[in-house]
Amino acid sequence: MTRRPIEELIVGAARGEPMELDERERLADALASSPQLEENLRAQRALTAELAALRAALQPPPPSAADEVRLREAFRAAALRRGAARPRVRPRALAASFAAVVALVVAVTLGRSPGDRDAADTSVAAPTADATRAAARAGAPAEPTSDAAAAPAVFYALPYAPGLSLAGSYSLVRVRIPLASFAADGGVVEASVEADVLIGDDGIPSAIHFGDHGTLLVSRNSDR
Amino acid sequence: MPDSDDAKLLRDVLAGDERAFVELYRRRRPDVYRFAFAMSRSRALAQDVTQDVFLRVLEDAAGFDSRKGSVRAWLLGCARHVVLDRLRAESRFVAEPATAEEPWAPCAGEETVVAAERLARLHAAMASLPFEYREALALCEIEELSYAEAAAVIGCPIGTVRSRLHRARALLAARLAEAEDAGTEPLRCNEVCS
Numbered sequence: 001m002t003r004r005p006i007e008e009l010i011v012g013a014a015r016g017e018p019m020e021l022d023e024r025e026r027l028a029d030a031l032a033s034s035p036q037l038e039e040n041l042r043a044q045r046a047l048t049a050e051l052a053a054l055r056a057a058l059q060p061p062p063p064s065a066a067d068e069v070r071l072r073e074a075f076r077a078a079a080l081r082r083g084a085a086r087p088r089v090r091p092r093a094l095a096a097s098f099a100a101v102v103a104l105v106v107a108v109t110l111g112r113s114p115g116d117r118d119a120a121d122t123s124v125a126a127p128t129a130d131a132t133r134a135a136a137r138a139g140a141p142a143e144p145t146s147d148a149a150a151a152p153a154v155f156y157a158l159p160y161a162p163g164l165s166l167a168g169s170y171s172l173v174r175v176r177i178p179l180a181s182f183a184a185d186g187g188v189v190e191a192s193v194e195a196d197v198l199i200g201d202d203g204i205p206s207a208i209h210f211g212d213h214g215t216l217l218v219s220r221n222s223d224r
Numbered sequence: 225m226p227d228s229d230d231a232k233l234l235r236d237v238l239a240g241d242e243r244a245f246v247e248l249y250r251r252r253r254p255d256v257y258r259f260a261f262a263m264s265r266s267r268a269l270a271q272d273v274t275q276d277v278f279l280r281v282l283e284d285a286a287g288f289d290s291r292k293g294s295v296r297a298w299l300l301g302c303a304r305h306v307v308l309d310r311l312r313a314e315s316r317f318v319a320e321p322a323t324a325e326e327p328w329a330p331c332a333g334e335e336t337v338v339a340a341e342r343l344a345r346l347h348a349a350m351a352s353l354p355f356e357y358r359e360a361l362a363l364c365e366i367e368e369l370s371y372a373e374a375a376a377v378i379g380c381p382i383g384t385v386r387s388r389l390h391r392a393r394a395l396l397a398a399r400l401a402e403a404e405d406a407g408t409e410p411l412r413c414n415e416v417c418s
Contacts, residue, residue: 011390047397050346051365057343058366060257060274061267068246071278075245078282082240 006030010037014044155198155207164206170198174211230295231288238285248295249278255296255367256303262362263307265351269314276306293376300367301377304359311355349399357392364389 004012009027012019019027031038157164164170178192198207230251236244256277261270280302288298350361356378363374364385371389375382 007394008386008390011393043397044393047393048365050342051361053339054262054343054346054350055258055366055368057340058258058261058347060254060261060270063250063253067271067275068249070275071249072242072246074279074282075242079240079242 006037007040010041010044014041014048016048153196153209153211155196155209157207158205161204161206164198168200170200170206173197173199231290234281234285234288234295237281245278245281248281252296252299253278256299259300259303259362259367260307262347262350262366263304263358264311265347269307269310273303273306273310277302280306293373297369297373297377300363300369304377308355345400345403346396349396349403352399353392353395356388357395360385360388361392361396 003026004023006027009019009023009030012023013027031041174194174196176192176194194211196209196211197205198209200206230248233244233248233251237248253274257270257274260273261267264270264273277299281299284302288295292298293301350358353361359378360374363369363377364371369377371382371385375385378385
């Protein structure tokens with residue numbers, strides 16, 4: 001450990017800092033042998049007192065209500081920015097959207113003939129940009145093309161979603177949804193259905209495609 | 225005010241609690257303001273810096289690390305950066321003559337005037353020191369941080385803070401003595417009282 005210079009010990013003593021025993025002894029010896037150091041210590045103690053007075057004098061003005069209002073507004077703006085930057089899937093909105101879409105799909109599909117259902121099943125394919133654009137333009141389900149081999153998947157725009165944008169980019173997420181989530185009549189449905197969901201950059205689901213209409217239909221039929 | 229309370233408030237701020245943010249502002253505003261005023265000798269700048277520091281809290285609260293020091297020291301570190309930026313922008317490294325916007329205690333009598341004048345001289349002498357000595361004085365003497373805390377704020381070894389403080393006090397004493405020997409003309413009344 002290095003020995004502190006005597007001048008630093010004087011400042012430490014003037015500030016009331018704790019010292020090691022050997023440092024106290026060195027300082028006492030130095031002060032006893034030099035009136036100049038004794039004078040320095042007195043000056044440093046006076047300076048400490050003046051700095052304490054300055055500390056007490058540097059008080060802020062009373063708080064301004066306007067400043068607090070500005071900070072509160074900044075806080076809310078920052079919270080909004082953070083919320084926008086952090087994609088969040090809202091489970092309730094998602095469930096409500098799914099329920100609405102499933103009700104729509106069930107209603108539409110039950111009204112078709114079995115032949116129609118088979119034809120609809122053949123349209124299941126990977127989603128294409130055309131389908132997405134079509135859904136965005138119509139704000140409604142994109143219809144499959146007549147070419148069965150390149151048939152686009154049917155994506156339904158979700159109610160309450162902000163809508164599809166041609167300029168936006170989306171993530172495709174495959175999910176399995178228990179049909180019990182959609183049983184509005186309180187019935188217990190054991191099956192689940194696989195679906196592909198388009199999720200926008202904001203984290204909000206925008207469109208849905210059901211990959212297994214058959215499961216959905218069988219489950220609904222078996223309940224009846 | 226225990227620093228653990230400050231840390232909890234800061235955590236609540238991060239969690240989106242507006243009341244915690246206002247509470248932290250009310251508790252620590254005097255510390256930030258005092259540091260900025262000590263460094264700049266301008267009340268207007270000190271008020272601006274105080275606002276800026278708490279705006280930075282909104283953006284950088286996640287950057288606080290309790291292992292590196294207290295919330296108070298962290299806020300003073302933010303204030304140090306803001307003051308430095310402001311002083312650079314305004315080229316106010318050299319102390320300016322006091323103006324009417326920097327009032328001291330009200331004039332109640334001759335003794336008060338003399339005491340206020342001495343404080344004004346002390347503050348002026350402090351503001352005339354180079355930045356590194358001024359901040360050592362402001363952190364260790366005005367804000368009463370320990371050497372370790374001041375070292376964390378400045379980002380230098382503890383020994384450096386200790387030696388800078390020693391040097392700053394020596395310079396300050398010398399400048400005050402020079403001013404007295406030179407018989408500097410008394411400060412105007414609006415420099416020492418409102």
